[in-house]
Amino acid sequence: MPLYNRRPDPGLSSAANAGPALPPAALPLAELLARVRQTLSERFADSYWVVAEISDLTLPRTVGAHCYLTLTDQHTTARGATLKAQARATIWSQRYQQLAAAFEQQTGLQLRPGLKIMLRVQVKFHEQFGLSLDVLALDPTYTVGDLARLRLETLRKLEAEGLLERQKRLALPIGVQRVAVVSSATAAGWQDFVQQLQEAPYDFALTLFPATMQGEGAPASIRAALDAIRARRGQFEVVVIIRGGGSKADLLAFDDFGLAAAVGAFPLPVLTGIGHERDEAVLDLAAHLALKTPTAVAAYLIERLARLEAALEGYGGRIRQLAQQQVRYAAEQLNRRLRQARRAVQGQLQEHRESLHQRIRAAAAAPRAQLRQQEQQLGRRRHQLHRAAREALNHHEQQLRLRGRALAQRFRRLHRRRREQLLRRRYKLQLAALRLLHLQQLRLAELRPMPVATRPAPPEPGTVRLLTPKGRPVTGTLRPGQELLLRLPDASVVPARVGGQLPLLL
Numbered sequence: 014m015p016l017y018n019r020r021p022d023p024g025l026s027s028a029a030n031a032g033p034a035l036p037p038a039a040l041p042l043a044e045l046l047a048r049v050r051q052t053l054s055e056r057f058a059d060s061y062w063v064v065a066e067i068s069d070l071t072l073p074r075t076v077g078a079h080c081y082l083t084l085t086d087q088h089t090t091a092r093g094a095t096l097k098a099q100a101r102a103t104i105w106s107q108r109y110q111q112l113a114a115a116f117e118q119q120t121g122l123q124l125r126p127g128l129k130i131m132l133r134v135q136v137k138f139h140e141q142f143g144l145s146l147d148v149l150a151l152d153p154t155y156t157v158g159d160l161a162r163l164r165l166e167t168l169r170k171l172e173a174e175g176l177l178e179r180q181k182r183l184a185l186p187i188g189v190q191r192v193a194v195v196s197s198a199t200a201a202g203w204q205d206f207v208q209q210l211q212e213a214p215y216d217f218a219l220t221l222f223p224a225t226m227q228g229e230g231a232p233a234s235i236r237a238a239l240d241a242i243r244a245r246r247g248q249f250e251v252v253v254i255i256r257g258g259g260s261k262a263d264l265l266a267f268d269d270f271g272l273a274a275a276v277g278a279f280p281l282p283v284l285t286g287i288g289h290e291r292d293e294a295v296l297d298l299a300a301h302l303a304l305k306t307p308t309a310v311a312a313y314l315i316e317r318l319a320r321l322e323a324a325l326e327g328y329g330g331r332i333r334q335l336a337q338q339q340v341r342y343a344a345e346q347l348n349r350r351l352r353q354a355r356r357a358v359q360g361q362l363q364e365h366r367e368s369l370h371q372r373i374r375a376a377a378a379a380p381r382a383q384l385r386q387q388e389q390q391l392g393r394r395r396h397q398l399h400r401a402a403r404e405a406l407n408h409h410e411q412q413l414r415l416r417g418r419a420l421a422q423r424f425r426r427l428h429r430r431r432r433e434q435l436l437r438r439r440y441k442l443q444l445a446a447l448r449l450l451h452l453q454q455l456r457l458a459e460l461r462p463m464p465v466a467t468r469p470a471p472p473e474p475g476t477v478r479l480l481t482p483k484g485r486p487v488t489g490t491l492r493p494g495q496e497l498l499l500r501l502p503d504a505s506v507v508p509a510r511v512g513g514q515l516p517l518l519l
Contacts, residue, residue, distance in 0.1 A: 176277030202257030
């Protein structure tokens with residue numbers, strides 16, 4: 014029985030068909046798909062190993078969920094035609110837990126889009142979901158290979174020693190400018206790296222540490238360059254290992270365990286630009302950051318400085334903007350407060366003006382009343398002063414008259430007493446002068462004749478001396494009318510004139 018019914022050809026006439034026309038026999042879709050499922054299950058009862066690439070992957074997000082894959086295969090035939098196949102595949106939950114863990118343990122990789130794998134599948138067909146493949150097993154050796162297994166062992170050793178993630182914990186400066194470069198001096202990658210940095214608007218200080226970048230001696234040469242950088246690590250901010258690309262065999266040196274360990278333990282951040290496009294070397298995984306090419310490393314360094322510059326400019330602009338906002342806000346606040354202060358001052362000024370007017374009116378009325386009161390008080394006090402002045406004047410006049418009479422009486426008594434004293438003193442002086450004159454006359458009578466040049470003897474104490482008007486002792490005879498000076502015993506001098514027998518006091 015055929016799987017489908019043929020419709021009658023439209024070109025045949027009804028006469029050619031014997032018997033009456035019958036409608037075509039139709040099959041339900043479910044029955045048709047069931048026949049397909051039965052045929053496929055009978056024809057493809059076994060499982061098959063296939064090679065395919067994962068183009069899409071949906072990992073289970075919860076416990077008990079399944080993993081869904083989209084497998085593709087694209088190859089070119091001998092005639093140059095491109096064939097492409099695609100199928101859905103499913104790894105059921107329980108089997109996924111076993112296969113994914115074993116695959117990751119042996120390859121060090123997780124299932125991801127773009128990964129080419131060998132897997133054992135069984136063809137399944139469902140009336141609702143169509144054709145799909147149930148994954149029964151995965152072959153890690155196809156994906157890994159011998160070199161991959163060695164690489165996996167190296168990664169495990171690095172991870173066990175803590176060198177796989179150590180570089181990534183180092184802090185890379187934002188603005189890197191002092192760079193130590195490990196490369197070949199004749200490599201095109203080094204020239205491209207230098208040219209890229211020279212074309213940048215920033216200044217980089219590059220120091221090249223030459224090393225062999227391929228072959229068996231490459232790991233030892235690169236480690237020697239790293240040792241030289243370690244001795245001068247205070248002069249640099251970052252280490253860059255670059256080369257200009259090459260075949261996969263040329264890049265095997267960068268899977269060396271000793272080289273990767275030296276990079277992982279290096280005290281400065283290490284950037285790599287080995288020049289591969291798809292594969293990652295072990296050195297890339299142990300470094301702080303792995304980039305594809307030397308120019309990509311240069312672009313990364315330039316971009317960091319550009320981001321730093323942009324950030325600083327942004328901060329500066331933001332600071333300027335905030336400052337302007339603060340200035341505007343402060344100006345608005347100041348203007349608002351000035352307006353408030355002006356209104357407050359005007360209000361207070363108006364209040365003070367009104368209060369002042371009230372006080373002026375009150376002050377203008379009060380002084381007039383006080384003035385009238387003070388005028389009345391001054392009038393009373395003027396009369397009182399006049400009366401008191403007359404009374405005081407009369408009292409003082411009486412006191413002065415009394416004191417005048419008392420002074421006159423006292424002056425008369427003092428005048429009489431003084432005149433009596435002067436008369437007694439004059440009488441005593443006349444007696445002393447007469448006695449002295451008599452004594453002088455006696456001495457003159459006894460000593461005559463006496464030489465003129467002979468000096469008289471010094472007078473005795475208590476006597477009165479006769480002196481000329483010039484203060485010299487008298488040596489000759491006295492004449493009536495002669496003027497003399499009498500030096501009394503108390504050393505006072507009294508003028509006198511000789512008259513008859515007695516000297517007259519002047």
